[in-house]
Amino acid sequence: MRPPAIGAPLIPGLPRIYWALAALVLAGIVSVPQFRTLSNLANVLDQSSTLAILALGQAFVIAGGMIDLSVGQLVGLITVVACMLFEAFPGMTLAVVAGCLALAALIGLINGELINRLRMSPLILTFGMLSVLQGCIFMLTDRSIGQAAPSIGFLANGRILGIPVSLLLVVAVAVATWYGLQRSIFGWHLLAMGNSPDSARKAGLNLFSLTRITYLVSGLCAGLAALLVAGRLGTGFPNAGNGLELDAIVAVVLGGTPLKGGKVSVAGILGAVLFLGVLSNLLNLLQVPAFTQIVVKGLIVILAILADRPRRLAQPA
Amino acid sequence: MPLLETHALTRRFPGVLALDHVDFAAESGEVHAVCGANGAGKSTLMNILSGTIHPTSGTIAIAGQPVAFASPADARNAGVAIVYQEFSSIPELTVADNIFLGREFRGRFGVVDRRAASRAAANLLGRFGIALSPDTPVGALGVADRQLVELARALATEARILILDEPTAVLSIAEQAKLFAVIRTLRQQSLLILYISHRLEEIFEIADKVSVMRDGALVATRDKAALISVELIRLMTGRDVSANAAPTPIDGQRRTVLSVSGLSEDGAVIDIRAGEIWGLAGLVGTGRTSIAHRIAGLRRRDGFSATLNGAPLPDDPAKALAAGVVYMTEDRKRDGIFGPLAVTGNATAASLGRFAPGGFLRLGRERAEAGEVLRGLRLVAASLDTPIGSLSGGNQQKVLFARALLARPKVLICDEPTRGVDVGAREEIYAVLRRLSAEGVAIILISSELNEVLALSHRIAVVRHGRVSAVMDNAGLDEHALLVAATGAGEAARPVVKLAGKGAIPAS
Numbered sequence: 001m002r003p004p005a006i007g008a009p010l011i012p013g014l015p016r017i018y019w020a021l022a023a024l025v026l027a028g029i030v031s032v033p034q035f036r037t038l039s040n041l042a043n044v045l046d047q048s049s050t051l052a053i054l055a056l057g058q059a060f061v062i063a064g065g066m067i068d069l070s071v072g073q074l075v076g077l078i079t080v081v082a083c084m085l086f087e088a089f090p091g092m093t094l095a096v097v098a099g100c101l102a103l104a105a106l107i108g109l110i111n112g113e114l115i116n117r118l119r120m121s122p123l124i125l126t127f128g129m130l131s132v133l134q135g136c137i138f139m140l141t142d143r144s145i146g147q148a149a150p151s152i153g154f155l156a157n158g159r160i161l162g163i164p165v166s167l168l169l170v171v172a173v174a175v176a177t178w179y180g181l182q183r184s185i186f187g188w189h190l191l192a193m194g195n196s197p198d199s200a201r202k203a204g205l206n207l208f209s210l211t212r213i214t215y216l217v218s219g220l221c222a223g224l225a226a227l228l229v230a231g232r233l234g235t236g237f238p239n240a241g242n243g244l245e246l247d248a249i250v251a252v253v254l255g256g257t258p259l260k261g262g263k264v265s266v267a268g269i270l271g272a273v274l275f276l277g278v279l280s281n282l283l284n285l286l287q288v289p290a291f292t293q294i295v296v297k298g299l300i301v302i303l304a305i306l307a308d309r310p311r312r313l314a315q316p317a
Numbered sequence: 318m319p320l321l322e323t324h325a326l327t328r329r330f331p332g333v334l335a336l337d338h339v340d341f342a343a344e345s346g347e348v349h350a351v352c353g354a355n356g357a358g359k360s361t362l363m364n365i366l367s368g369t370i371h372p373t374s375g376t377i378a379i380a381g382q383p384v385a386f387a388s389p390a391d392a393r394n395a396g397v398a399i400v401y402q403e404f405s406s407i408p409e410l411t412v413a414d415n416i417f418l419g420r421e422f423r424g425r426f427g428v429v430d431r432r433a434a435s436r437a438a439a440n441l442l443g444r445f446g447i448a449l450s451p452d453t454p455v456g457a458l459g460v461a462d463r464q465l466v467e468l469a470r471a472l473a474t475e476a477r478i479l480i481l482d483e484p485t486a487v488l489s490i491a492e493q494a495k496l497f498a499v500i501r502t503l504r505q506q507s508l509l510i511l512y513i514s515h516r517l518e519e520i521f522e523i524a525d526k527v528s529v530m531r532d533g534a535l536v537a538t539r540d541k542a543a544l545i546s547v548e549l550i551r552l553m554t555g556r557d558v559s560a561n562a563a564p565t566p567i568d569g570q571r572r573t574v575l576s577v578s579g580l581s582e583d584g585a586v587i588d589i590r591a592g593e594i595w596g597l598a599g600l601v602g603t604g605r606t607s608i609a610h611r612i613a614g615l616r617r618r619d620g621f622s623a624t625l626n627g628a629p630l631p632d633d634p635a636k637a638l639a640a641g642v643v644y645m646t647e648d649r650k651r652d653g654i655f656g657p658l659a660v661t662g663n664a665t666a667a668s669l670g671r672f673a674p675g676g677f678l679r680l681g682r683e684r685a686e687a688g689e690v691l692r693g694l695r696l697v698a699a700s701l702d703t704p705i706g707s708l709s710g711g712n713q714q715k716v717l718f719a720r721a722l723l724a725r726p727k728v729l730i731c732d733e734p735t736r737g738v739d740v741g742a743r744e745e746i747y748a749v750l751r752r753l754s755a756e757g758v759a760i761i762l763i764s765s766e767l768n769e770v771l772a773l774s775h776r777i778a779v780v781r782h783g784r785v786s787a788v789m790d791n792a793g794l795d796e797h798a799l800l801v802a803a804t805g806a807g808e809a810a811r812p813v814v815k816l817a818g819k820g821a822i823p824a825s
Binding site: 179183184185186188189192195196198199200202203204205262263 | 408420421
């Protein structure tokens, strides 16, 4: 007999968010004519790619029972830095990309290292880092700056045989995340740590190294997401990452990963990202005013999480 | 040559000599009990042997070879494994996953090979006679089986020396037998088992040798055969502790305080009288705690109803408490103490309203009353401002008793009041219960230790499948009779079980 998998399985018994996604898509197809065009579908995928990659990075952190609030501003910083460098060194796109990813990974590593050494709560530390990064962005510039390289624009908006290039990137990151979290020894240990740090320590796992690698991965994903943002905007917009960290956390939780960690589903996260993407696409097509959209989105997220909660008998404490 | 030997092992903490030149020796193939009151140094010794803390001075030798452990991993490599009192397996993972956590089998591409782990676990469990399926999630197991998983995890490291820290703290008697059977298999396979426990009966049952510690020093090591329990208690406490006296019967004319209908199997109304200690015996997991919770209003009281002094008892924890029904938890750490808070705040938590006329806390009055009650309970703490989490189990329990007393109980429900409490404090808790009973408080006592129930209770109710299956007067009862009733072993002939005392009248 095969032991039951720790995370949700990829194919059988699809995560529950797909029911909500299916309902939403159905409603869109029936009621909004522009929704069913192929170009709109590609559009949704394009626009979801940033959040998808950010959420996959956050999945590592949350699966391990931690959180990373700094990723939104990290996206902002890398977007600005990348566009400034692309403009300054037009012939060296590849080097700039590598440098930006390395910088993002390094900032992630610093998060992890500080949590380890200062024995600080990830919530507090990464919140502090959020503020630090935001300050750094505005020390560099207070308005849009620089220009994205054309190949970065292709990464964000291009098509290969009609398939969005950003979708291919998301698929690659998702497969890597699925392997890393749901199949590799590292992921196994990370989930054990999310379930019970105490038990994990007693089992001889190196929690420091798990924390370090996790934040490095989260930083790296933020770097990748930032390149997509730069490609889409074409320029370094300092507020590009505002609030993205919360969207990423919501996507992870909507996808069936509990906030306290110990369990993860990559398929669920992808479903949740699509759900959020389709939702905001529909609201746009229905010409709901932007601020109303924020309210509607908030309410739907609360409802979706409520509906997904395992039913338990009310038990007084 | 002894398998394990320490020489002049000493550990100094700031201000405390936790371990004082301990010369300890133990052979392979023996179960060596280490006992002593809380703070005697047992845990320090075991933590040094398992590499968790380092000795200040002194040496350890395994099979004649001197060893020094920098970390628990070092100790494990040298063949020393420890099973902690708290479970450290992960409920979401299977038995096999837990056994090999941190030492996974690697498949191709660094993938976790759970099938190989499952096979290896089946092999290991079979070798030590542990009847568990490797693919069951640990969360689905009962406490006894979870304990065995902990044991298997330690055994998977090819340990020669196995340290068990109060392994039966959460087990019922039937479950304990299961654990002991495994321990005996291990002994046959010439492991050394260091067995730490408070419970004297089980030390006498399972140990070959007994070492007693007191105030950081090793007081004596004896063969079990040459030891009697009175002497063991004297070695542990340094003083004589009175043997358990049977309770003095209360006079039958006392008024009924708590009346519960719909709880007993035969439909009889259960009346608990003022000053009566009403023991609730039964195996762990039969629903004793659930009954207690429902009486105290902590859980919906479906299935039965209760009246207090003739008035219906509210089905709500705050109202039940206000009416005088006080529940003391079986799990201090989880839902008893407020760890970082001071002793005073913990003691007055259930009666704060009294100290806050007009909504403002009168700290002086709170402190004075709490202090008085705590002195009566002989609390040992540096001050009333000490965080309760830093006290020993016995002293934490005394503070919880103070909380209950300050709430002025009419009915006190004690769930395992002496769990994790050392011998000396246990006697003091018994004295408190007897005193309360003399003052007219009705007490419901839940305990897995049959001798405790027998020593304290006026009447004993046996719980099976969530209902009271029999109520017996505690006269001429012994552990055997109680066990028979609790397990239903004597279903065909139930000679000693006499139904209900004077209080019982047929339900209409």
